[in-house]
Amino acid sequence: MIFDDFLRHRRGEQILPEDRAALESSVGEVRSLPARMTLVRKGEPVHFSTYLVEGLICRYMDDREGLRQLVAVHVPGDFVDLHAYPLKHLDHDLATLTACKIATVPHKNLDILMSDRPGLVKLLWFSTLLDAAMHREWIFRLGRLDAVARVGHFFCEIEAKLRAVGLSDGVSFELAMTQNDLGEACGITSVHMNRMLRMLKEQGLLEMRASRVQMLDRPALARLRARSESC
Amino acid sequence: MIFDDFLRHRRGEQILPEDRAALESSVGEVRSLPARMTLVRKGEPVHFSTYLVEGLICRYMDDREGLRQLVAVHVPGDFVDLHAYPLKHLDHDLATLTACKIATVPHKNLDILMSDRPGLVKLLWFSTLLDAAMHREWIFRLGRLDAVARVGHFFCEIEAKLRAVGLSDGVSFELAMTQNDLGEACGITSVHMNRMLRMLKEQGLLEMRASRVQMLDRPALARLRARSESC
DNA sequence: CGAATCTTTGAGTGGTTTCAAGGGCTGTGG
């Protein structure tokens, strides 16, 4: 089923079978998308929300020179732009990083869910709050960590998300992001990202070769968080 | 009434009188708090949410050396930690910046609202999505802007929030934050914040003296956003 | 096999931090 992975990382929040069935039946269409395709542009009115089944999707904002800052990376099982439902439009852009399979859910179907299944509403709300919590981690990362630590922190986060839906064994996983993408997520240039990856490899913490990431020393990666800019 | 300023910055979302009355009646207690007091610590179970009536409240995370990164600054009219309601606990700390007047709303009262007033649920959800949108602005600010631009961007944002609830006339407003606080919000040191404020003053864009901010050239402040690190 | 994209590396520059010290303001107690 399409929504099998939805909120799978939050076992505390069990989804009732009826609610899940309601979700399934609210799907408009299932589509395959190519890599690096813009789904929604900032400010456009949106009439459906996107659930990610396969692949990677990112949300980003850019300055007037067109330089991107990623604000989120989504993995399968994420309801990507549920935000657009109450807000009616997005304050940022949405694009695929890799080839993706998505399910679109028309907002009018969500309206029906809202009135019919109050329990599900809380779950959907909950799901957007997890996104917000993730945003806060990104703020912390960009505001308080130096480049190496940002990279370590980012990989820890993405690995945890992938593991929750069975796409990581805890050590090694696929991540089809370029060093430029990673830089746009961590607020550093692709050149510097390259140097940070080399540093992590030399220290035996993490290795990335051709879309395959190996977390060789997870505890050490997490510890980078303590070594902030100011120390 | 306590909730007069709730969502006042979003005229599109009118609150029904009955809904507002229901909100008012769900208030547990109204309290005055001193400046620089921690309200909720990360991870603690929370059984009520806080609505800010007067003063400034910040949310922050810190690294192991105790260095703070603010992730949000709240002004009167903000439902500060509605997040804690579906999530049951917070992933960050909550503290007053100035002396505050708050209204606490027990979660059991929110449970009643949830079942009785479905329209209100969407409004509360909406309110947390505005916070998330603000988080994204912060990510952008920290990831893509240099120090001057971050400061300009921050003041533009806080001014807009204050203006929405009548606490700014569009040019001048009270903001009882120290240069250290501002630095913790913008991801720079207090020393550098001092230099940036001097620079803004010398260029006639903004002046801050003893908690009073004067935005002398708002368009120019907003334009700083275009001059990213890479240019 | 060639073109495009991504990765890698070096050298030089610049923005921010750190360290350090002095000045100003406010509140408190003698």
Place this chain on the structure above:
DNA sequence: CCACAGCCCTTGAAACCACTCAAAGATTCG
């Protein structure tokens, strides 16, 4: 009323981290 403590603001000098610019090597894809 003055002295003092504490906190915040201010400024300078030096070190360092990350950026820019540039060019060459590797990989992917048509």
